[in-house]
Amino acid sequence: MINFKGVTLGYGKKCILENLNFDIHSNDFLGIIGPNGSGKTTLLRGILGLIKPVSGTITSETDQNKFGYVIQRQFVDEVFPLTAREIVSMGRYRNTKLGRRLSKVDWKYVNHALEIAGINSIAHQTYRSLSGGQKQRVLIARALASEANILILDEPTNDMDIKGETQIMELIRKIHSEQNVTVVIVSHLLHNIINYVKKLAFITKGKFYIHPIQEAIKDKYLSEVFDSHVKVGEVSGKKIVISNGFAD
Amino acid sequence: MDLLIEIFSERFIQVGLAASVILGGICAYLGVFLILKRIVFVGAALSQMAAVGVVIGHMIGHKIGLNFEALAFLFSILGVLFFWLPVSGGSITRESLIGFSYIFASALAILIIAKDPLAEVENLDLFSGNILFVSDFDLLLISIISGLIFIVHMIFRKEFIFVSFDLTTAQTLKIPARFYDFLIYFTLGIAISVGIRSAGMLFIFSSLVIPAMTGLCLFQRLKWIFLVSVLSIWLSSIIGIVVSYWFDFPTGPSISVTNALILLICLFVKRFLLRST
Numbered sequence: 001m002i003n004f005k006g007v008t009l010g011y012g013k014k015c016i017l018e019n020l021n022f023d024i025h026s027n028d029f030l031g032i033i034g035p036n037g038s039g040k041t042t043l044l045r046g047i048l049g050l051i052k053p054v055s056g057t058i059t060s061e062t063d064q065n066k067f068g069y070v071i072q073r074q075f076v077d078e079v080f081p082l083t084a085r086e087i088v089s090m091g092r093y094r095n096t097k098l099g100r101r102l103s104k105v106d107w108k109y110v111n112h113a114l115e116i117a118g119i120n121s122i123a124h125q126t127y128r129s130l131s132g133g134q135k136q137r138v139l140i141a142r143a144l145a146s147e148a149n150i151l152i153l154d155e156p157t158n159d160m161d162i163k164g165e166t167q168i169m170e171l172i173r174k175i176h177s178e179q180n181v182t183v184v185i186v187s188h189l190l191h192n193i194i195n196y197v198k199k200l201a202f203i204t205k206g207k208f209y210i211h212p213i214q215e216a217i218k219d220k221y222l223s224e225v226f227d228s229h230v231k232v233g234e235v236s237g238k239k240i241v242i243s244n245g246f247a248d
Numbered sequence: 249m250d251l252l253i254e255i256f257s258e259r260f261i262q263v264g265l266a267a268s269v270i271l272g273g274i275c276a277y278l279g280v281f282l283i284l285k286r287i288v289f290v291g292a293a294l295s296q297m298a299a300v301g302v303v304i305g306h307m308i309g310h311k312i313g314l315n316f317e318a319l320a321f322l323f324s325i326l327g328v329l330f331f332w333l334p335v336s337g338g339s340i341t342r343e344s345l346i347g348f349s350y351i352f353a354s355a356l357a358i359l360i361i362a363k364d365p366l367a368e369v370e371n372l373d374l375f376s377g378n379i380l381f382v383s384d385f386d387l388l389l390i391s392i393i394s395g396l397i398f399i400v401h402m403i404f405r406k407e408f409i410f411v412s413f414d415l416t417t418a419q420t421l422k423i424p425a426r427f428y429d430f431l432i433y434f435t436l437g438i439a440i441s442v443g444i445r446s447a448g449m450l451f452i453f454s455s456l457v458i459p460a461m462t463g464l465c466l467f468q469r470l471k472w473i474f475l476v477s478v479l480s481i482w483l484s485s486i487i488g489i490v491v492s493y494w495f496d497f498p499t500g501p502s503i504s505v506t507n508a509l510i511l512l513i514c515l516f517v518k519r520f521l522l523r524s525t
Contacts, residue, residue, distance in 0.1 A: 048419075048420045049420075050416070050419055050420065067420050067421075069416070069417050069420040069421075071414060071416055071417050075414075075416070076413075076414060077284075077286070077413065079283075079284055079286070080284055080409075080412075080413045081464070081467070081468045081469060081470060081473065082409075082413065082470065083469075086470075087413075090406075090410045090413075090414070090417070090418075091421070093406060093407065093410055093418075093421065093423060094421040094422055094423055096406075098403050098404060098407070099402065099403040099404075099405075126468055142417070146421060152420075
């Protein structure tokens with residue numbers, strides 16, 4: 001679906017990520033991990049085509065790839081008096097002509113997206129009156145309403161409690177498996193996504209590594225990547241990440 | 249009632265009211281975007297930049313073959329481009345650039361006026377304006393430009409709301425988001441430049457800010473906010489003109505004060521009366 005070949009990403013003369021070589025395939029569930037400021041959002045902007053590579057090539061099947069971008073919740077300005085339904089309907093704007101209202105077909109997509117995200121009951125409430133988890137569902141529903149086949153999520157569980165985190169991640173898993181949507185999810189916390197993704201990519205110190213999940217979560221490898229003792233254990237069939245915060 | 253009939257039967261009052269309703273209405277509509285996009289002071293800075301265009305036009309316009317409106321438009325569009333282009337990195341924020349533009353344009357206008365004796369006399373008009381002395385040509389110009397701005401906003405309404413709310417996501421949907429964002433700024437610049445000489449900075453800026461605040465104070469749905477915003481400036485225009493006629497006050501400030509009083513009443517009603525029910 002998307003191929004990165006020797007790609008360097010940055011802004012102006014400033015290079016953020018260098019020599020990226022990887023593919024995103026149909027039905028992938030890719031997690032991208034990295035500390036704050038490591039370049040995760042820059043990588044997403046590269047995948048979305050919002051920034052052009054400084055060097056190298058990004059090949060995207062433009063006629064087939066439909067991106068559904070889920071922006072960080074914190075970047076959405078709550079001053080706008082919009083309802084959840086109005087925001088979800090924005091996902092249909094690329095399909096509607098100028099000066100025209102959404103068609104019945106568009107509203108079907110909107111209602112379906114609201115249903116998948118489990119927010120039908122709050123559709124007519126204003127966005128700012130919703131909880132963090134509900135707001136995140138609205139933004140995910142908007143991406144679904146756009147008929148996306150690649151869902152790109154930027155820190156979707158930021159500032160959420162454990163219950164909220166799990167609910168959002170379960171929703172993303174459900175969308176991935178039931179709607180056959182390719183998922184690329186960015187997080188700065190490994191434990192948030194370790195039980196969900198099929199592939200893991202790490203961005204650390206300007207370098208990029210990508211592996212299938214089973215290879216990526218080996219203790220020795222993780223300790224090297226995070227420069228700290230990291231251990232992956234298992235409790236009730238779920239993987240947990242433990243770090244003592246110290247390097248050798 | 250007889251007094252109202254007497255006031256509004258005057259030709260210059262009719263023209264002034266029409267200009268106030270049309271120009272105020274379009275500014276009140278645009279003001280909702282100004283507040284929701286959190287760029288209120290872009291409105292102030294653009295007004296000041298348009299004013300520089302007017303004073304330059306007054307001083308040397310005839311020498312270079314450009315009139316007030318053309319220079320006000322030119323300076324507004326320069327301002328629009330300046331504020332629309334993204335600020336990249338560094339410690340100079342967009343807010344500080346807006347502040348800089350406002351101060352620079354204000355100071356420049358004062359300096360130019362100081363060297364133009366005729367402009368010095370008209371300085372007060374630039375600030376408070378005199379909407380009752382709008383010419384028929386000005387009214388026609390205001391009507392055409394405001395009508396065009398309104399049509400553009402009706403055609404791109406949903407797109408303008410989307411890019412104002414979430415520009416990045418709009419870009420990912422292959423919508424020409426930056427172009428729509430520019431159009432919002434552009435229409436704002438045109439409205440300001442066309443109104444600044446006849447209505448004055450005070451009327452323009454207060455019409456951009458206060459009615460939208462009234463709408464946002466009373467309603468939580470955008471269509472009602474736009475409607476109340478426009479209705480409140482229309483009401484302010486009628487009351488303001490009557491008050492200015494009755495008490496011999498300058499018209500622009502009378503409308504602005506009425507505008508502000510309507511907002512204060514709405515805030516009071518919402519805060520104390522609606523909450524208790």
